[in-house]
Amino acid sequence: MNSIIPQISVGLSIASILLLIALGLAIIYGTMGVINLAHGDFVMLGAYTVWFLQKQFAMNLITTLPFVFAFVGAVGWLAERMLIRHLYQRPLDTILATWGLGVIMQQAVRLLAGAELRYVKMPDFLINPVHFFGYEDSAYRIFIFALAVALLIATYVLIYKTEFGLRMRAITQNRDVSRCFGINAGRVYALTFAYGAGLAGIAGALVSPLKSVAPDMGTGYVVDAFLVVVLGGVHSLLGTVASSYVIGQADAVLASWSDDTIAKAVVFLGVVVLIRLFPQGLFAMRVRRS
Amino acid sequence: MSIDRRKFLKGTATAGVAAAAGFPHIWIKNASLAYAAGGEIKVGVLYSLTGTTAIIETSLNHATIMAIEEINAAGGINGMKVVPVIEDPASDPATFAEKARRLVVGEKCVSVFGSYTSASRKAVLPVFEKYHNLYWYPTLYEGRECSTNVMYTGAVPNQQQKDLIPWLVKNFGKKFYLIGSNYIYPKEENNVCKILLKQLGGEVVGEEYVPLGHSEFSAVINKFKETQPNVIFSTVVGDSVVALHRQYKAAGLDPKKMPMASLTTSEDEVAAMGGEFAAGHFTSAPYFMSYDSPENHKFVEAFKKRWGKDKTTNFVSEPAYFQVHLFKQAVAKLGKGSITPADVRKAAWGQEYKAPEGLVKIDPKNSHTYLWPKIGEWQTSGQAKIIEESKEWVEPLPYWAYPGQVCTPDGMVEKKG
Structure with missing residues (x-):
C-alpha cells in the first residue's frame, strides 16, 4: 500500500507531460489531418523562447507563458500560410515538408542560440517539494499536472462551446459542405494550426526546467506525441486524455517493476499490438472525409 | 562505340599494369610516406563540430588547436611547424573512419588527435592499425582496450x-x-x-x-x-x-x-x-576547472582569451590539451630526421608533462597515462570545490577488473595460470 500512492503519482506525472505534449498535435492531426512532424520542434522553440526571455529580461517562467504561446503560435500560423496550406491534398508530401520544416527550425536555433545545453529557471516557489498526507511530491510536477488539466479544459471549451469550434468541427466532418455554408476553411485551418503550435510551445516551456534544453530535444517529444494521438484515436480529445493516462501509468508501472529501458520497449510493443487490434485507436469516432 | 565486359576488363588491366609501372610507389607500402616533410609536421584533429556530441567535442577541438598554437608560437618542434589538419566527423562513427583514413593516407599526418565517444574510437581503430599510424584519445573511458596504435590520455576506471x-x-x-x-x-x-x-x-x-x-x-x-x-x-x-x-x-x-x-x-x-x-x-x-595550480590558471585564462569569456574547461578538454604537449616532447626527442608514428609512440613512453591537473606521465607498459584523481563537490556557483586529492599520481590499469588480462606494449595478453 505504501508504494502505491507514489507509484500512481509517478504515472500521473508522466501522463500529464504526455498530455501536454500531445494536445497540440491532437488538434492539428485531428482537425486538419496534417501529420505534423515539426511538432517536436515547436516544443523545442517554446523552450528556447523561455530561455531567451529569461536571459534577456530576467522574466519568471509563468509570466513568459503568454509570450511563448503568442510567438510559437505566430510561427505556426506563418508555416501554415506559407507552406502547409499548399499541401492539403497531398498528405505524404506534408510529412516530408513538416519534417523539413523541423530540420530548418533546429538548425536555425543552433545557429542563433548555439548548440550548448541551455538553462531554464524554475519558478522559485515551486523548487521545493510539497507534503500532503504524509507523502511528498515535487511541487513543479503538480504545477505541470494542473496546467495540463487547465489547457485541456480550455481546448475542450474552444472546440465544443465556441462558434470557432463549431466551424472547426464542421470542417472536420466535411470540408466542402462547410465551405458551401460560408465557412472560411482557410482561416479556420490557419488558426487551428497556430493554436496547436502555441500549445506545443507552452508544453516546451513547461517541461524545460525539469528536463534539458537543446536544439534536438524535439525528436523524443514528437515520438511521444504521435504515440499518444495514434493510440487515443485521431479525432477524439477524450481519447488523447485516456491514452496519455494509459501510457503514463504503464510506463510508471513497468519502469518500477524493471527499468526504463524495458518500459520503453514494452510500451512501444503494447501500442503496436493495440493499433493492430484497434486501427482507429481506442476512441474511434466516425468521420466522413471528403 | 560500345564497351562490353571483355573490353572493359582488358582496358582496366592494361591501365593497372601501366599505373603499376609508372607509379611504383602506390604498390610499395609506406614507400612514399614522408611524414614531417618540408619543415612541417602534419597532425590530424578529428573532433565533431556538428551532430549530437558537437558541444563537448568542439571544446576538445579548441583545446587541441590552442596547444598547437602555443607550440608554434614557441618556435615549433626542432624548428618544424606543427600544422593541424582539421576534419569534422559529424558525430557519426562511419564518418570518423572515413575522415581518419583521409588524414592518415591522404594527408600523411604523423598522429591524429581525436574522438570523444568510445563508439567513434572503436570505429577508427582498424584504420590506424592498418596504416600503422597513431591515435591520441583524450577521453576518460571504460578501459579494457589495449591497441598498439592508440595513446590513451584520459582516465580509466581504476x-x-x-x-x-x-x-x-x-x-x-x-x-x-x-x-x-x-x-x-x-x-x-x-x-x-x-x-x-x-x-x-x-x-x-x-x-x-x-x-x-x-x-x-x-x-x-x-x-x-x-x-x-x-x-x-x-x-x-x-x-x-x-x-x-x-x-x-x-x-x-x-x-x-x-x-x-x-x-x-x-x-x-x-x-x-x-x-x-x-x-x-x-x-x-583528474581535473576540475577550479583546481588551484599555476598551470591551470594559465590554461583557463588562455582558453578564455582564445575562445571566449564564457567558455569552460573540463576533464576532457584538459587531456585534449596536454596530450598535444606530450606529443611535442616525443617528437622533439626524435630530432630532425625521419619521424614515423611508431617512433613517436616509442618516444612518447615515459614522457612527463606538467599539466594543469599536475605532473602526468605516459606509462611505457600500456600507453595509458598516470593521472591525479580528485573528488570535487559542486557549488551553487557552478564550479567544484576540490575536497580530496590523490597524494600521488595513480597508475593506469585498463584491465583492473579482469585479473587474467594485462595490457603490454605488444597489446593485450592473457596471463596463464
Missing part, C-alpha cells in the same frame, strides 16, 4: 574509482544505487564499482540503466526513495544528467543524506542544469 568508493563508504555509508546510461561505459564502470564495494563490505541496492537521452526520471527517483541508498553512483551521460539532477531536487531528495557521485558530470552539464541543482553532489575526475 583511476576514477579507487579513491572515490572508499571515501564515499567512509563518509556516507555502504548502500549504493548504481544508475547509468544504457551502453558499454557505465556497465564497465559499475563492474569496477561492484568489485570495490565487495572488498569494502558494501551493498548494491539497485542497478539500473536508462536509454541514452532519457529525460523522465520520476520512476527512478521513486526507487531511490524506496531503497534509501546512502550513495547514488551515477554514470548517466549527456543531457540526461541535467534532467536527473533537476528532478532529484524537485522531488525533495537531499544531497546531504543521499548524494549523487558521478564520473561523468562536468562543468558543462552543471552550467546547463544550474548550480543550485548540482550543489552538494560529487564528481570524481
Whole structure:
C-alpha cells in the first residue's frame, strides 16, 4: 500500500507531460489531418523562447507563458500560410515538408542560440517539494499536472462551446459542405494550426526546467506525441486524455517493476499490438472525409 | 562505340599494369610516406563540430588547436611547424573512419588527435592499425582496450574509482544505487564499482540503466526513495544528467543524506542544469576547472582569451590539451630526421608533462597515462570545490577488473595460470 500512492503519482506525472505534449498535435492531426512532424520542434522553440526571455529580461517562467504561446503560435500560423496550406491534398508530401520544416527550425536555433545545453529557471516557489498526507511530491510536477488539466479544459471549451469550434468541427466532418455554408476553411485551418503550435510551445516551456534544453530535444517529444494521438484515436480529445493516462501509468508501472529501458520497449510493443487490434485507436469516432 | 565486359576488363588491366609501372610507389607500402616533410609536421584533429556530441567535442577541438598554437608560437618542434589538419566527423562513427583514413593516407599526418565517444574510437581503430599510424584519445573511458596504435590520455576506471568508493563508504555509508546510461561505459564502470564495494563490505541496492537521452526520471527517483541508498553512483551521460539532477531536487531528495557521485558530470552539464541543482553532489575526475595550480590558471585564462569569456574547461578538454604537449616532447626527442608514428609512440613512453591537473606521465607498459584523481563537490556557483586529492599520481590499469588480462606494449595478453 505504501508504494502505491507514489507509484500512481509517478504515472500521473508522466501522463500529464504526455498530455501536454500531445494536445497540440491532437488538434492539428485531428482537425486538419496534417501529420505534423515539426511538432517536436515547436516544443523545442517554446523552450528556447523561455530561455531567451529569461536571459534577456530576467522574466519568471509563468509570466513568459503568454509570450511563448503568442510567438510559437505566430510561427505556426506563418508555416501554415506559407507552406502547409499548399499541401492539403497531398498528405505524404506534408510529412516530408513538416519534417523539413523541423530540420530548418533546429538548425536555425543552433545557429542563433548555439548548440550548448541551455538553462531554464524554475519558478522559485515551486523548487521545493510539497507534503500532503504524509507523502511528498515535487511541487513543479503538480504545477505541470494542473496546467495540463487547465489547457485541456480550455481546448475542450474552444472546440465544443465556441462558434470557432463549431466551424472547426464542421470542417472536420466535411470540408466542402462547410465551405458551401460560408465557412472560411482557410482561416479556420490557419488558426487551428497556430493554436496547436502555441500549445506545443507552452508544453516546451513547461517541461524545460525539469528536463534539458537543446536544439534536438524535439525528436523524443514528437515520438511521444504521435504515440499518444495514434493510440487515443485521431479525432477524439477524450481519447488523447485516456491514452496519455494509459501510457503514463504503464510506463510508471513497468519502469518500477524493471527499468526504463524495458518500459520503453514494452510500451512501444503494447501500442503496436493495440493499433493492430484497434486501427482507429481506442476512441474511434466516425468521420466522413471528403 | 560500345564497351562490353571483355573490353572493359582488358582496358582496366592494361591501365593497372601501366599505373603499376609508372607509379611504383602506390604498390610499395609506406614507400612514399614522408611524414614531417618540408619543415612541417602534419597532425590530424578529428573532433565533431556538428551532430549530437558537437558541444563537448568542439571544446576538445579548441583545446587541441590552442596547444598547437602555443607550440608554434614557441618556435615549433626542432624548428618544424606543427600544422593541424582539421576534419569534422559529424558525430557519426562511419564518418570518423572515413575522415581518419583521409588524414592518415591522404594527408600523411604523423598522429591524429581525436574522438570523444568510445563508439567513434572503436570505429577508427582498424584504420590506424592498418596504416600503422597513431591515435591520441583524450577521453576518460571504460578501459579494457589495449591497441598498439592508440595513446590513451584520459582516465580509466581504476583511476576514477579507487579513491572515490572508499571515501564515499567512509563518509556516507555502504548502500549504493548504481544508475547509468544504457551502453558499454557505465556497465564497465559499475563492474569496477561492484568489485570495490565487495572488498569494502558494501551493498548494491539497485542497478539500473536508462536509454541514452532519457529525460523522465520520476520512476527512478521513486526507487531511490524506496531503497534509501546512502550513495547514488551515477554514470548517466549527456543531457540526461541535467534532467536527473533537476528532478532529484524537485522531488525533495537531499544531497546531504543521499548524494549523487558521478564520473561523468562536468562543468558543462552543471552550467546547463544550474548550480543550485548540482550543489552538494560529487564528481570524481583528474581535473576540475577550479583546481588551484599555476598551470591551470594559465590554461583557463588562455582558453578564455582564445575562445571566449564564457567558455569552460573540463576533464576532457584538459587531456585534449596536454596530450598535444606530450606529443611535442616525443617528437622533439626524435630530432630532425625521419619521424614515423611508431617512433613517436616509442618516444612518447615515459614522457612527463606538467599539466594543469599536475605532473602526468605516459606509462611505457600500456600507453595509458598516470593521472591525479580528485573528488570535487559542486557549488551553487557552478564550479567544484576540490575536497580530496590523490597524494600521488595513480597508475593506469585498463584491465583492473579482469585479473587474467594485462595490457603490454605488444597489446593485450592473457596471463596463464
